[in-house]
Amino acid sequence: MGNPFFRFKQFEIWHDRCAMKVGTDGVLLGAWTDVSHSQNVLDIGTGSGLIALMIAQRCRAKVTGVEIDAEAAKQACENVALSPWKGRVSIRQADITAFEGGKYDTILSNPPYFREQVYCSDIQRNAARHTGTLTFEDLLDAVIRLLTDDGCFSVILPFEAAGYFIGSAAERHLYPMYRTNVQTRPGISPKRVLLTLSRNILPCKEDTLVIESEPRIYSPDFIQLVKDFYLAF
Known part of the structure; x- marks a missing residue:
């Protein structure tokens, strides 16, 4: 069994009662997203509350995490209560498809359903119907x-889901502003994509983030991105 908690520089995340453990994907999204002008932030599928607390560390916005799983939501509440930002972060146990929480200027999501290797609408919808996960x-x-x-x-x-996701977003008049392709190491095909979308049609700024410059050696760009969180940096 893995460690039941993960310690960051300014907070701890207990995740032993959460299906989604602390991982690189969540840390990347929480560190990469621009929150310089955010006032009201929503984290969809907050799990342990990791991303919600990362955002609270980075800005002074009010942050709401929504989680459908009761045990995960309870543990997220406990993590928030132990953090320095408990006055600005709230956790709601709810189904996001029925959630009514007002409007948010910044929304983030690192949900577990993106792990599934099904990006055809009908297949994904059938899978969601049987597992309780969301579709794109x-x-x-x-x-x-x-x-x-x-x-x-x-x-x-x-990475392989990006085209389908961007197409589905465009049908709803959401368009990519920023795109970062994430490579494990140089020369390896990207495994993940970080996207920021808005209602405005603008030229999309695209770049690449390499996590390791060589095996077990983190790249300067990755260190710069996450140095405020990981104890190792």
Whole structure:
């Protein structure tokens, strides 16, 4: 059994009662998303509350984490209560498709359903029906409903899902502003994509983040991105 908690520089995350453990994907999204002008932030599928607390560390916004699983939501509440930002972070146990929490200028999501290697709408919808997970369409419909007119939505997803996801977003008038392709090491095909989308059609700024410059040696760009969180840096 793994360690039941993960210690960051300014907070701890207990995740032994959460299906989604602390991992690189969540840390990347929480560190990469631009929150310099955020005032009201929503983390969809917050799990242990990791991303919600990362955002609270980075800015002075009010942060809400929504989690459908009762045990994960309870543990996220406990993590928030132990953090320095308990006055600005709240956790709600709810199904995001029915969640009514007002409007948010920044929405993030690193949900478990993006792990599934099914990116055809019908196949994904059938899988969701049997597992209780969301489809891309469900998530995007929730974002459209909860995002302010000038707000931004950031997400991390498998590289091979990006085309389908961007197409589904465009059908709902959400368009990519920033895209970072994430490579484990130089010369290896990207495994993940970080995206920020908005309602505005703008030229998309695209770059690449390499996590390791060589095996077990983290790249300067990765260290710069996460140095405020990981104890190792």
